[in-house]
Amino acid sequence: MTPFSSPRVLRPSGEHSPVGGRLLTPVTAVLGLLGLVSLFILAVRLVYGLGAVTNINDGYTWGTWIVLDVMVGTAFACGGYAMTVLVYINNNWEYHPLVRPALLTSVFGYTLGGVAIFVDVGRYWNGWAVFHPAYAQPNSVMWEVALCITLYVGVMWLEFTPAILEKAGKIIWLRRTRKIMFILLAFAVLLPSMHQSGLGMVLVAFGDHIHPLWQTNYLPLLFLLTAIAMGFAVVVFESYLTSHGFRRPMETPLLANMSQVMVTLLVIFLCVRLGDVAARHQFHRALELNLQAFCFWCEVILFLAPLLMLMKPANRNRPRLLFYAALCLLQGGALYRLDAYLIGYEQVPGWHYFPSVPEILATLGLVSLEVLGFIVLSKVLPVLPAPHGVAHVNGR
């Protein structure tokens, strides 16, 4: 493959451009308001304790703040991870225009996942202990995950600095950062590989607390596969929404090309997922009439549907179909994680959990802040692919 056919590639300000426009719109106002509501709820939690706003209890001590905001939320934030693998590690630079928006969603997704962890842990003032060599406990998957996520948030903000440097016109600094960027990129792949598989491994220690349809030593691999697949799906999802929201052309050819990676990942995931259940002789549990079995089949359908939709190459060029396929995949991945952590969390009788209204509003508000941050920064900074800058990097 020839690296470049076009001789003059001025990367700064070439591929990406700010959207511009007013920052205060009805949409941003509503998002901001929802964000304020969630900040109020989080303040109540800090003053009165977790029980004042959440329904978590000793039977279900991890509620939606952990399962939705962290386990599902960070998977939605894997766009940056997936694109970093594709573009920088796999050397597919034609996808470079998609990196920055993906990275920006990732930065916000992870940062707010971090906020959720901070307000959910009961004794946040002891957080330093995670990083103190005398107390760090490497046998704990939680320790590994906490360390990797913290480092990764830092790495992602650094990975995003070129957009800020470009805006500031610091071309020399831009070049300097690019010289060492490869180490940062290696970390930007290693760290999410470690903690996304770690999020699955967290459950292994739960033993028979987790329903046999989900409890397996392959949890790390399955969580890793969903993370990468959801990462690609979220890029399609976000690309479709921004092109509609900001009335910019959609990068359909790039997305169509990329969607075959999703197909491959879906095939691998389904093989490992179903093969594992069958190999452990637990398939009969999927044939029972209960919520767990029902949710298991919902997952399978949500993973099969995008596979069938995208199997035919011609379909991949239809933006709406691509969007629906990505949506299915995202829902399937989210449900898989929700099931493993909550629906499949089998308890001694007598314990129940359903999130409270403030608990859900807090999550909704945090997501709103995430979307708000994305809108504001993509209007101000060169983040989204420039309307004209799609084809010129493609050397093929």
Added chain:
Amino acid sequence: MTSTRREFLRDTLVGGGSALAAGLLPAIASGRDNLPRIPTARGLLYDSTLCIGCKACMAACKQANDLPPEHTLAEPYWDTPLDLSGKTKTVIKMYRDGTAAVKDREVDGFAFIKASCMHCVDPSCVSVCPVSAMRKDPGSGIVTNNPDVCIGCRYCVAACPFKVPRFEYDTPFPRIKKCELCEHRMAKGHYAACAAVCPTGATLYGQVEDLLREAKRRLSLSPGEETRFPRGELGGADHDVRAHTARYVPQIYGESEMGGTQMIFLAGVPFAKLGYRPLPTRSYASVSETLQHSLYEGMVMPIAALAGLSFLAYRSRVNHTLLDEEDQPEPAGEQP
């Protein structure tokens, strides 16, 4: 179009793929076994057939550990916990079936059972705690929580196979609460308060090895046989209680469950009926740590993956920045 997929697959195997392959390793990893019993470990033997349900242990526990009463009735006059909680470290529960006419009988009978920390030989809570707040004493084997470093993540609450550690949800400064076998009383020469006050010897404190021997002696007796049951501390100064042997279920719960526990049980009713479900002999901590170690032992795999990823990222940068660095004119008016 097909080249993209081929390259993706190739590089998945080379680079990020090391992480993927790592997921396949646990199947072949040798792993770590259950931790062994500590010879000097201390624990409790709870004999359900001796328990009369007086709940003196619950009151003594509250007093010894400075815990508030818990109200579950309309009239808030008595301490009436229904389960372990952030306010209650031990609780006596009752099993009843049908007419509940006869003690220690499964059908139309009743029985008592104690809930408190099992002080596992290979505790999940210690294995999962990210900050070493949950700690197992190398001498006594007692599992304690250190609030000075505990971050309140509640991984221990969620992971404990016996649902023992509890959390305080109604305060801004919550703590993890669980039985610590009155470790704080031992410095003053005392032992677990629940055993000290038990009038019948149903809750007996001692060295776990001795307690296991005592439990086996009781199982070897024939039902109805009169024998001496030690009270308070096994081998201690307390007087014995003479009583008739009940009809035991031939099992010492905690002898091997989850790799063994330091709180062991005898009962006349199958343990599953008393809320103590059958559990594998391999500890969940050892399963989890085997997986964790096979991926991260010596950090070999992450470092190798990092090296591979750095190489690929560097190669890809060289391919794609040389051109624009050479061709690009120095932009005018730039401040470095």
